[in-house]
Amino acid sequence: MTMTRTLLPAWSLAQREVVRFLRQRNRVVGALLQPALFWALFGAGFHRGFQVGGGEGDYLKYMFPGTVALVVLFTAIFSTFSIIEDRNAGFLQSVLAAPVTRSGIVLGKIGGGVAIAVFQGLLFLALAPIAGISLSVGSVLAAAGVLVLMAASLTALGIAIAWPMESVQGFHAVMMLFLMPMWLLSGAFFPFTGAAGWLVVVMRANPLSYGVALLHHALGTGEAERAGLPDPVTALAVSAGFAGLMFVIAQFIVGRPGRKD
Amino acid sequence: MSDDTPAVSTTDLCRAFDGRTALGGVSLTIRRGELFGLLGPNGGGKTTLFQILATTLPFTSGRVSVLGYELPASAAQVRARIGVVFQAPSLDRFLTVGENLAHQGHLYGLRGTPLETRICECLELVQLTDRRKDIVGTLSGGMKRRVELAKGLLHEPGMLLLDEPTTGLDPNARRDLWDHLAALRDRGVTCLVTTHLLEEAERCDRIAILDRGRIVAEGTPEELRASIGGEVVTAVPRAAARLEPVRKAIEDCFRVQVRAIGGGLHIETKDGASLGHDLLRGFSRDLASVTIGKPTLEDVFLKATGRRLE
Numbered sequence: 172m173t174m175t176r177t178l179l180p181a182w183s184l185a186q187r188e189v190v191r192f193l194r195q196r197n198r199v200v201g202a203l204l205q206p207a208l209f210w211a212l213f214g215a216g217f218h219r220g221f222q223v224g225g226g227e228g229d230y231l232k233y234m235f236p237g238t239v240a241l242v243v244l245f246t247a248i249f250s251t252f253s254i255i256e257d258r259n260a261g262f263l264q265s266v267l268a269a270p271v272t273r274s275g276i277v278l279g280k281i282g283g284g285v286a287i288a289v290f291q292g293l294l295f296l297a298l299a300p301i302a303g304i305s306l307s308v309g310s311v312l313a314a315a316g317v318l319v320l321m322a323a324s325l326t327a328l329g330i331a332i333a334w335p336m337e338s339v340q341g342f343h344a345v346m347m348l349f350l351m352p353m354w355l356l357s358g359a360f361f362p363f364t365g366a367a368g369w370l371v372v373v374m375r376a377n378p379l380s381y382g383v384a385l386l387h388h389a390l391g392t393g394e395a396e397r398a399g400l401p402d403p404v405t406a407l408a409v410s411a412g413f414a415g416l417m418f419v420i421a422q423f424i425v426g427r428p429g430r431k432d
Numbered sequence: 433m434s435d436d437t438p439a440v441s442t443t444d445l446c447r448a449f450d451g452r453t454a455l456g457g458v459s460l461t462i463r464r465g466e467l468f469g470l471l472g473p474n475g476g477g478k479t480t481l482f483q484i485l486a487t488t489l490p491f492t493s494g495r496v497s498v499l500g501y502e503l504p505a506s507a508a509q510v511r512a513r514i515g516v517v518f519q520a521p522s523l524d525r526f527l528t529v530g531e532n533l534a535h536q537g538h539l540y541g542l543r544g545t546p547l548e549t550r551i552c553e554c555l556e557l558v559q560l561t562d563r564r565k566d567i568v569g570t571l572s573g574g575m576k577r578r579v580e581l582a583k584g585l586l587h588e589p590g591m592l593l594l595d596e597p598t599t600g601l602d603p604n605a606r607r608d609l610w611d612h613l614a615a616l617r618d619r620g621v622t623c624l625v626t627t628h629l630l631e632e633a634e635r636c637d638r639i640a641i642l643d644r645g646r647i648v649a650e651g652t653p654e655e656l657r658a659s660i661g662g663e664v665v666t667a668v669p670r671a672a673a674r675l676e677p678v679r680k681a682i683e684d685c686f687r688v689q690v691r692a693i694g695g696g697l698h699i700e701t702k703d704g705a706s707l708g709h710d711l712l713r714g715f716s717r718d719l720a721s722v723t724i725g726k727p728t729l730e731d732v733f734l735k736a737t738g739r740r741l742e
Contacts, residue, residue, distance in 0.1 A: 184535075194526045260522075261520030264518050267488055270541070
């Protein structure tokens with residue numbers, strides 16, 4: 172029963188998501204190019220005079236894990252745009268009329284979002300040597316694990332936002348007002364040390380900060396301690412907790428009776 | 433479930449939403465194996481009733497059973513046994529025809545060889561076997577609709593529900609789709625189709641006319657036409673401005689009820705030939721044409737609602 176009504180449909184929905192993504196080349200390029208541009212421009216702009224933990228720092232290196240997080244954020248969130256398109260086009264209606272559990276729909280969406288986001292994140296990770304970060308099998312595997320966790324929470328967050336929405340425009344507003352600040356205040360862009368006191372409070376309350384910190388640890392950038400980012404154990408615990416919470420919220424929102432009920 | 437339970441049975445079905453009554457007490461029985469049409473104007477409640485039967489919309493009160501299963505309690509059983517073709521296209525245009533069907537099969541728990549077999553059978557049925565590897569976005573409107581039909585049939589449903597399936601199709605594709613529906617009915621699949629087109633309703637075994645959330649007439653197209661009795665004479669005045677005076681004059685002269693609809697005057701009568709003849713003699717200056725015909729479903733709708741079906 173679980174197999175036919177939840178797992179098989181979830182697998183199929185995830186697979187569809189990946190195939191769609193690969194057939195829309197501009198999406199593949201777009202989600203990589205914008206973060207790469209951010210990274211190159213900010214890296215060049217702040218190259219001299221970047222202070223971290225009281226000493227001179229390498230901004231290109233510091234910002235690299237945060238840029239990978241941005242790639243994952245963009246890709247995961249954009250993958251949930253399809254919910255709005257599917258609702259408007261009619262595809263979603265036929266899924267809702269099928270004997271599929273709502274968990275199957277959520278799992279499928281997350282599965283697809285994770286597959287795409289991790290694929291993009293790993294592609295971007297190949298640029299690490301340019302940032303002066305040397306990769307090893309171990310660090311890539313660890314980073315991949317972090318990306319899965321991060322992508323799962325962000326896709327679930329995207330589902331929770333997209334499910335009740337009627338237009339992609341509304342989603343863009345949420346992206347600019349909520350998701351971009353979330354990324355800017357995650358330690359991806361500037362370190363905890365040196366930020367104003369109230370800002371540090373916000374940054375510590377931001378679940379994405381822990382994902383970014385975890386990436387620093389996984390890649391062994393050596394910047395996490397100097398920048399005052401959370402330690403690996405705390406970072407892992409909070410990231411896992413965030414993913415779990417987002418899954419429950421997404422599940423709740425998708426399982427709710429629709430607005431027209 | 434035994435096969436003598438009706439395909440659909442609703443008793444006093446109501447749905448109110450935002451203080452508006454979408455369905456105001458619909459009692460309806462659809463027998464197994466029939467091609468049943470829900471005819472009515474847009475906004476008359478067809479789509480609401482359709483969505484309730486498709487389990488995608490809740491209702492306020494009344495009873496509904498589909499293929500012997502009560503809603504909403506047994507929605508999961510109903511979903512597994514019905515095929516639904518919504519008005520809005522539900523195909524993924526980035527996937528091929530085959531991929532769309534495989535995905536649909538997975539949603540209904542089909543996989544492996546049984547799924548492959550069904551995909552081949554359904555494509556054969558809608559004559560699209562050679563299009564299996566085509567991306568859906570490249571197909572014509574008529575072909576897309578046929579893929580939707582194949583999608584709805586994939587899990588061998590006992591009943592197929594189709595909401596305005598010919599919307600946006602050219603006349604050939606329309607006729608084609610109705611031929612497919614008739615063929616399905618002949619294979620024993622109950623079909624429920626909503627439409628606002630009279631010529632489509634004519635092709636159904638039985639129809640119900642839904643207006644303002646209520647069923648105003650129900651029966652076979654012949655029964656409904658027979659309920660009018662006799663013939664319908666339609667007279668068109670020479671000048672549109674003279675419609676009302678001419679209507680009044682004919683009513684007074686022949687002591688019959690004359691309805692003005694569009695630019696014409698409709699009169700129901702037992703003997704159309706003699707009334708037509710008298711009209712031509714008595715009103716030749718006022719009338720541009722007089723036609724005599726058997727009652728149509730349009731006349732049935734008109735009689736039941738006092739309005740034209742638009």
